[in-house]
Amino acid sequence: MTNAVEAAWAALDELADPEIPVISLRDLGILRDVHQGPDGLEVVITPTYSGCPAMGQIEDDVRSTLKKAGISARVVTQLAPAWTTDWMSDAGKEKLRAYGIAPPHRTPAGSNVVRFISKPASAEAVPCPHCGSADTIETSHFGSTACKALYKCRACQEPFDYFKPY
């Protein structure tokens, strides 16, 4: 790694997600790469959901953080490979749990559409981030942001968000 690349990583390391400020863009897997491109330094980010309204904010945040650190770089948005919650770091998942959001399970491998059924018999339980109980139910497929679903814990009665595997 060149010094410029290292400096950019260091500057962006703690930059938080605008919607879930306890987790960094790096932990979320949105910040993909920093490298020397043909016209200087390039910072590569990838969108989460196609319609995530935070993407514009994220790009602005990355730009202004770099500027504040005196680093000149181009921000490049890259679609492929498509972002997946599997890229979330273990540290990031732990931060989500501590914040009260159940972190995502791993995405099912090779899911086939035709054999796709609404509720797989062996669905993994989503443990409650508050009390740890596995006795939870999904109350809504969609939650406060595109990336979350709404759950309720039957042990402690608390509602909570589940970060959906994507």
Added chain:
Amino acid sequence: MRAAIDYLLHLADNALVLGQRNAEWCGHGPILEEDIALSNVSLDLIGQARLLYQLVARLKGGNTSEDKLAYFRDAHQFRNYTLLELPHHGPLSGYAHSSMDYGTTIVRNFLYSALMALLWEALEKSADAELAAIAAKSLKEVRYHLRHSRDWLVRLGDGTDESHARAQAAVDHLFPYTAEFWADSPAEEAAIKAGVGVDLQTLKADWNAIVDAAFAEATLQRPTVAGYVPEGKLGRHSEHLGFLLAEMQSLARAHPNGNW
């Protein structure tokens, strides 16, 4: 390899028009959770449309932009399926007046999501790398939309007498419009030939399997379809698209080049 602009616009217009339709539920959902769900589905669809319009704008060059494509084309220039522009209720006659029906919304979302889950999966292998990248993202989202609409289809179909009757009426009204899925347009034929598009005939058996399994679980009857084939993807639309576009485009047209 590049997909032709007409083919990309067909995919983009599908997503935008249904996204706009479903957004009509924002603030009016039957329950709070469904209000949020439909808004989230719309957000995904409009996001997919944006990625495709941005790709078209890059291909066309000049001063074309995603906003120009969405806000400054008229109904006959849209290439979406007629199914997606219909209002959230069944047919009306005379001076009859109807409010939105959630059964119609759910049935349409189910029929479209079942198709797109298969189509995006196949388009992941498109010879157009950028289209393949958009397909890979959209697939993750549409699978979730399919799960949502299928769950509600079963809940409504296999629910009360009232919910069953309304779900069945929605199926009877909307199902004939799916005939358009299987009639290849010139843009689709060209895309298939170039290796960037997918022949929907190859997806038909799988689509039928998804639909039949869901209908059986929902105790709904699948109507037989013969005769009229809509031609929305050729730019020949129902009267409903014009009203939808007027609402969606009026602000951008009243303040061209406005920023907010």
